Amino acid sequence: MRVAVLDVGSNSAHLQVVDDSFDPVFRLKEPTLLAESVTPDGALSPDAVERLVAAVARTVAASREQAVADLIPLATATIRDATNNAEIRRRVRDATGVELRSLSGEDEARVTFLAVRRYLGPAAGHLLLLDIGGMSMEVAAGAGERPDVAVSLPIGAGRLTRQLLPHHPASRDAVAEVRRRVRHALRDLPKVSSPDLVVGTSKTFKQLARVAGDGRRLTRRKLRAWVPRLAGMTPRERAKLPGVAASRARQLLAGAVIAEAAMDALGVEALKVCPWALREGLLLRRLTELAQA
Structure with a gap:
């Protein structure tokens, strides 16, 4: 079937x-x-x-x-x-x-966390998940298949591009405002225990890992160095970077600022990029339901 x-x-x-x-x-x-x-x-x-x-x-x-x-x-x-x-x-x-x-944003976070857990397996230990979408960012954390924390925040790359980054190249003040918005949104995040592994998932993290990492791992130090470079580019110039689709080039800057600011606020120095996310989680959950029926 x-x-x-x-x-x-x-x-x-x-x-x-x-x-x-x-x-x-x-x-x-x-x-x-x-x-x-x-x-x-x-x-x-x-x-x-x-x-x-x-x-x-x-x-x-x-x-x-x-x-x-x-x-x-x-x-x-x-x-x-x-x-x-x-x-x-x-x-x-x-x-x-x-x-x-x-799904609610929180349910999206839970389902994405399930996919990441199944991909990495129980040996990965306590996970912290960051998922940057177009309208929201999901954060989830836990040691099993069901996270202890699952939160959705209104700081997606498309949303903040539309609201705060109307011009490209972008000004230093505009980038700083995106960073302030992200830090404010994370202010009331429930306390997360020190994770064994931090994972990023979504097209945004995949693209950032191609641009500022090795495709599988992303460090905050390299990402921070790339933010002003991306801010100085037009969307057409960003689309020439490795792994960046033209349809996402405009919001890549916001994605980079969101990722760097979130990693900074949460004390994350590096993360692993997981290829499985919400779609895989929905499929895994449905196949489990069918097997148990």
């Missing part, structure tokens, strides 16, 4: 299909480019809604061609928090027959 997750996020609608042994079968990404298309009242613009519906329609059609028996259609924070989310869900349902679902 084939199971799939359709993750509709700020940059793409991403379909990931596996069989019941969790072996990969098929992937498809269709661009949505929603992060820069939020109106002042918090709605997605009409053009963005059109792109989203078309992207979901193409991925849903592909899931049917792949004979997917169980599809998990997830709308992440960009859609979940949009003031016109009811209209968006209706448009998607009318066009595809699929009802987009959402």
